Amino acid sequence: MVNSPFTLKTPVTRIGITGLSQAGKSTLITALINHLENIRRGSLAKQATLKGLTHGHWMRDATPNFDYDAGLHALTNSPPTWPRSTTDWSIARIELTIDRPWYSTKPRRRIIELLDYPGEWLLDLCLLEWDYPAFCAAVWSWCSQTPRAEIAADLIQQLAAIDPNAPVDRAYLLELQQRWAEFLADSRLPPHQLSRNLPGRFLLNGTNFSPERHPFIPLFALNLSGGTATPKFPANSWGAVCTQNYLSYRDHEAKPFFSRHFQSLDAQVILIDLLGAMTAGQSALKDMRAALECTLQPFTYGTDHWLGRLFRRKIRRVAVCATKMDHLLPDDQKRLQSLAESYLYETVQHLAAKSIELNVMAIAAVQAARVQEEPDGTHSLIGRDKRTGQGVQFTPPALPQTMPHNLNLKIDDLPQLAPPAGLDRTRPFPGRRIDQLLAFLLAD
Numbered sequence: 001m002v003n004s005p006f007t008l009k010t011p012v013t014r015i016g017i018t019g020l021s022q023a024g025k026s027t028l029i030t031a032l033i034n035h036l037e038n039i040r041r042g043s044l045a046k047q048a049t050l051k052g053l054t055h056g057h058w059m060r061d062a063t064p065n066f067d068y069d070a071g072l073h074a075l076t077n078s079p080p081t082w083p084r085s086t087t088d089w090s091i092a093r094i095e096l097t098i099d100r101p102w103y104s105t106k107p108r109r110r111i112i113e114l115l116d117y118p119g120e121w122l123l124d125l126c127l128l129e130w131d132y133p134a135f136c137a138a139v140w141s142w143c144s145q146t147p148r149a150e151i152a153a154d155l156i157q158q159l160a161a162i163d164p165n166a167p168v169d170r171a172y173l174l175e176l177q178q179r180w181a182e183f184l185a186d187s188r189l190p191p192h193q194l195s196r197n198l199p200g201r202f203l204l205n206g207t208n209f210s211p212e213r214h215p216f217i218p219l220f221a222l223n224l225s226g227g228t229a230t231p232k233f234p235a236n237s238w239g240a241v242c243t244q245n246y247l248s249y250r251d252h253e254a255k256p257f258f259s260r261h262f263q264s265l266d267a268q269v270i271l272i273d274l275l276g277a278m279t280a281g282q283s284a285l286k287d288m289r290a291a292l293e294c295t296l297q298p299f300t301y302g303t304d305h306w307l308g309r310l311f312r313r314k315i316r317r318v319a320v321c322a323t324k325m326d327h328l329l330p331d332d333q334k335r336l337q338s339l340a341e342s343y344l345y346e347t348v349q350h351l352a353a354k355s356i357e358l359n360v361m362a363i364a365a366v367q368a369a370r371v372q373e374e375p376d377g378t379h380s381l382i383g384r385d386k387r388t389g390q391g392v393q394f395t396p397p398a399l400p401q402t403m404p405h406n407l408n409l410k411i412d413d414l415p416q417l418a419p420p421a422g423l424d425r426t427r428p429f430p431g432r433r434i435d436q437l438l439a440f441l442l443a444d
């Protein structure tokens, strides 16, 4: 916790909330504010670590401000809709009032800041350690295997055909960069649902970045066998231009973003759509786990490493949350929790050894389905379809007890649900484990 210059002695807890596109960040932040605004109501009031917090209110003064109004409007509208997709970072500030005995000299207020930023950018963490040949080698190791080798067969062939020492053709470079961005966008959608889609700002530019200003692509004809020296390319060659623009992206876009935001974080929440990855199958599950390992890697570095200093200076708690668990029947919701734990077992062990508290949990920010019991004793879920708004009744796929070691698991597709009717700002939204998540993040 730090003292913000704006609030004098009021302690500020900063929590980063990230996850890949559509993982559920905006909905979760909207729900977290709603629960904090109703802190003495519902299950949050029963959390021992939040005892003494009596009142919460969302402040409009953060810049850039998280658009809680828009989220509330969408969810409480008739018919309700999910918040709109976000494209840049923003901050939600909530002031909490603490009930203390009259003689206590401790602060009576506390500020919580929730930092929303696109997960696409989080993955750029992998780049920070790579020079240009290492970037090309990593991307090649992914692209030479299924399913990427099939998704972008033509593009991969064209990239491999470029002689890094030949003079660059700028128009062709821009065209290939555009196609690379399209390939990244395809890869993250069903049926593939891949996670390691780099560079992140090619997918989601943000306000000040335009990819065509410093274009680069991976060149697969480089010697990618792991030599340490950066090759010397002739001036204005493909290799020289791509190296220069890659380094500019790494050092002037990705690095400052992490330096600026991570050094002040107290906790980090990473949302994963584990159910979505399970509907896509083994490749998606493997890719998502590798992406998560890469983003959690800096927590394992010592303080002699700049990334280690940045991450370990303050961040003590990390929650990895499998979202949208309301798509499952109650028994399977419990299994989703244990599947998530076994999916990330090694990573958790590794971080525990570095005294980072890592909590893996399954959550639903807003419960959009209700359980229906049939006369024959079987159960199904009832909700409304997100696209059509019509009522849907479905039997969700049953989950296995444990995650196969080789991640060879595929479940049936799930319908996408619309939010439930009747949500109201003055009552905690119906969700799953939001109280436990807050209790973990806010514990002193």
Ligand SMILES: Nc1nc2c(ncn2[C@@H]2O[C@H](COP(=O)(O)OP(=O)(O)OP(=O)(O)O)[C@@H](O)[C@H]2O)c(=O)[nH]1
Pocket (backbone or CB within 6 Å): 019, 020, 021, 022, 023, 024, 025, 026, 027, 028, 082, 083, 084, 085, 086, 087, 118, 323, 324, 325, 326, 327, 363, 364, 365, 366, 367, 368, 369, 386, 416, 417
């Ligand atoms: N059933 C259910 N669906 C959810 C929940 N949270 C999110 N969703 C679904 O996931 C979609 C994306 O949720 P968002 O909160 O917009 O996710 P995001 O990570 O902010 O997405 P981007 O801003 O596009 O990166 C929503 O439109 C819903 O379809 C939840 O708690 N329950």
Ligand SMILES: [Mg+2]
Pocket (backbone or CB within 6 Å): 025, 026, 027, 084, 085, 086
């Ligand atoms: Mg969003």
